[in-house]
Amino acid sequence: MNGKKRAYGAENTIDAGTFGARGAFERADGGEKLLDKPSLLLHSCCGPCSTSVVERLMSRYRVTIFFYNPNISDEEEYGRRRAAQLDFVERYNGSADKPDTLHCIEGKYDSEVFEAAIVGLETAPEGGARCRVCFRLRLEKTAETAVLRGFDSFATTLTVSPHKDCETIARIGGELALRYRVSYLAENFRKDDGYRRAVELSKRYGLYRQTYCGCRFSACAAERKAVSGHAVP
Numbered sequence: 001m002n003g004k005k006r007a008y009g010a011e012n013t014i015d016a017g018t019f020g021a022r023g024a025f026e027r028a029d030g031g032e033k034l035l036d037k038p039s040l041l042l043h044s045c046c047g048p049c050s051t052s053v054v055e056r057l058m059s060r061y062r063v064t065i066f067f068y069n070p071n072i073s074d075e076e077e078y079g080r081r082r083a084a085q086l087d088f089v090e091r092y093n094g095s096a097d098k099p100d101t102l103h104c105i106e107g108k109y110d111s112e113v114f115e116a117a118i119v120g121l122e123t124a125p126e127g128g129a130r131c132r133v134c135f136r137l138r139l140e141k142t143a144e145t146a147v148l149r150g151f152d153s154f155a156t157t158l159t160v161s162p163h164k165d166c167e168t169i170a171r172i173g174g175e176l177a178l179r180y181r182v183s184y185l186a187e188n189f190r191k192d193d194g195y196r197r198a199v200e201l202s203k204r205y206g207l208y209r210q211t212y213c214g215c216r217f218s219a220c221a222a223e224r225k226a227v228s229g230h231a232v233p
């Protein structure tokens, strides 16, 4: 960390949309009608992973992306991923065949929140206890935000990655759903070629694709793996 003042504020509203709140009504002939699709707050780890998940969900839900990733240790890297996320939202909304408008909210970026959460787990291997804490940190803020803003349910793009344990993520999501009394959509988004589709769509949209998961530990691991050329989104 470089000690610079953080450039990203609390719960930025990235667009000016109505955030799919529970009970959103539209007026027709003086009456009111409940919009047919339930609202979903979709935690997004990055623009590329969100592409195929959004494609899969938009016909079933009114989706709002929640970009909340204090696990990204490097602020410049955070800015690149944030820009890619916004780029995708803009391009998606500009496409002719979208079933609905995609909205986006940014959670507060403060990498110190992540650092405080993982104290004592610095030497844990990737995929272990530190990652479980990291999943919970991001999902809990998503559940909390979903309740505060009146969403019907929440979910995460994390399950699109072949490097993430879907069962662990589903268990954490389920626990938070019970605690916050909001539905969790426990969908494995890498099923049916979800990850391959995410790569394909990211290339089509020309999105920046990172080479490591996000924290300083994964950045170091990626550097060590660089000779093998493996990308770890």
Ligand code: SF4
Pocket (backbone or CB within 6 Å): 071, 072, 126, 127, 130, 131, 132, 134, 135, 213, 214, 215, 216, 217, 218
């Ligand atoms: S490797 Fe990824 S999931 Fe694990 S702690 Fe780091 S940023 Fe979080």
